[in-house]
Amino acid sequence: MLTRSRPISSEFLFFKTMTLFVFWVLLSASFDWIHLALGLACSFGVTWLNSGHSPFIPKFGLWLRIFLYLPWLFYKIVQSSLHLTKLILDPALPIEPQLISVESKLNHHAAIVLFGNSITLTPGTITAEVDHNKLIVHAIDNVSREDLESKQMESKIAEIFKDEKPDL
Amino acid sequence: MEILSIIFIVGGLFFLIVAAIGVIRLPDVFSRSHAVSLTDSLGAFLMLVGIALHDELGKNTLKILVVLALLYILNPVIAHATIRAAVRAGLKPWKKENS
Amino acid sequence: MKTFLFCVLVLLVILIGAYLYRVLRGPTIFDRVLGLNGISTKAIILLIVIGLYFDRVDMFIDISTGYALLNSVGALAVAKYLEQKGLS
Numbered sequence: 001m002l003t004r005s006r007p008i009s010s011e012f013l014f015f016k017t018m019t020l021f022v023f024w025v026l027l028s029a030s031f032d033w034i035h036l037a038l039g040l041a042c043s044f045g046v047t048w049l050n051s052g053h054s055p056f057i058p059k060f061g062l063w064l065r066i067f068l069y070l071p072w073l074f075y076k077i078v079q080s081s082l083h084l085t086k087l088i089l090d091p092a093l094p095i096e097p098q099l100i101s102v103e104s105k106l107n108h109h110a111a112i113v114l115f116g117n118s119i120t121l122t123p124g125t126i127t128a129e130v131d132h133n134k135l136i137v138h139a140i141d142n143v144s145r146e147d148l149e150s151k152q153m154e155s156k157i158a159e160i161f162k163d164e165k166p167d168l
Numbered sequence: 169m170e171i172l173s174i175i176f177i178v179g180g181l182f183f184l185i186v187a188a189i190g191v192i193r194l195p196d197v198f199s200r201s202h203a204v205s206l207t208d209s210l211g212a213f214l215m216l217v218g219i220a221l222h223d224e225l226g227k228n229t230l231k232i233l234v235v236l237a238l239l240y241i242l243n244p245v246i247a248h249a250t251i252r253a254a255v256r257a258g259l260k261p262w263k264k265e266n267s
Numbered sequence: 268m269k270t271f272l273f274c275v276l277v278l279l280v281i282l283i284g285a286y287l288y289r290v291l292r293g294p295t296i297f298d299r300v301l302g303l304n305g306i307s308t309k310a311i312i313l314l315i316v317i318g319l320y321f322d323r324v325d326m327f328i329d330i331s332t333g334y335a336l337l338n339s340v341g342a343l344a345v346a347k348y349l350e351q352k353g354l355s
Contacts, residue, residue: 170268174271177275181275181278184279184282184309184312185278185282187305188282188285188286189285191285191286191289191301191302191305192285192288192289197295197297197298197301200289200298200301201301204301204304204305204308207305207308207309208308212308212311212312215312215316216312216315219315219316219319219324222319223319223324227325228324228325228328231325231328231329231332232315232328234332235311235315235328235331235332235335238332238335238336238339239308239311239335242335242339243304243308245339245343246304246339246342246343246346247304249342249343249346249347249350250297250300250301250304250342250346250349252346252350253297253346253347253349253350254295254297256350256353257297257349257350257353257354258353258354259295259297259354
């Protein structure tokens with residue numbers, strides 16, 4: 001905690017404390033003042049201990065665009081789940097596992113995190129290694145690989161993060 | 169409402185069973201992890217939505233949605249960590265010829 | 268409805284048995300970790316269905332939230348340890 005690499009912004013402290021506090025209220029569900037004060041103290045303490053890690057706060061417009069991205073991601077998940085179900089129930093097991101390397105044009109830490117998690121969440125592809133903007137992805141057959149190489153998901157995420165400052 | 173929740177739960181069970189068959193049948197770590205991620209993403213989603221529809225709307229629905237969001241955020245991270253450890257240990261993907 | 272939920276519970280336990288086969292049998296240690304991860308997802312669903320069966324969803328859902336958080340920390344710790352140690 002003493003060797004803190006980045007400065008703490010008070011905005012960051014406030015938002016993280018409030019998120020943890022809402023979670024506390026949801027779990028405890030009692031509105032005595034002593035419980036509320038205890039929760040506020042605990043969430044502030046946790047935020048203070050963790051304040052060196054990630055000072056990136058998404059703006060409101062970014063949250064909105066991420067929420068609009070989620071239904072499309074869910075559509076992809078359903079599509080590839082049905083494909084994987086067909087593969088598993090096929091008696092001949094027609095899979096061709098392979099490791100492929102994907103180079104993306106994304107230049108923001110949060111964008112890379114979102115991209116990798118989306119790839120892993122879609123059944124059929126899984127992220128194995130991340131180095132700056134090069135990802136190594138394991139794909140179960142050629143259909144999943146072509147789906148990944150069509151760059152559809154990457155262009156959607158680049159659209160979300162188009163007016164952020166690049167920091168990679 | 170009850171019929172709808174039963175349909176959702178049965179759909180979720182179908183995907184869970186398919187994932188269990190996949191975990192037993194598939195040949196190596198990487199392809200098995202695809203089956204586990206099928207469980208996490210679609211099976212758990214359909215089951216939890218069915219349970220949330222069965223209860224009346226209220227605090228419990230919100231808590232079930234919190235559990236679902238936790239599953240969707242944490243499971244890719246765990247799967248990625250395990251697979252990265254497997255790749256760094258030098259495991260190679262399964263090929264048809266040498267089986 | 269009670270009977271249906273009981274059948275769901277029994278089926279979930281059988282599925283956990285399938286994952287347990289993978290944990291006991293798995294050729295490498297990563298198979299075992301993966302099987303444990305799948306079992307924990309099943310256990311979260313199982314806890315919520317038990318809550319529905321006994322009409323105490325409000326209590327069991329807190330238990331399952333805590334289980335999800337604890338399990339994720341444990342699985343990440345095991346994965347990090349294996350990453351440094353490798354196959355041996």
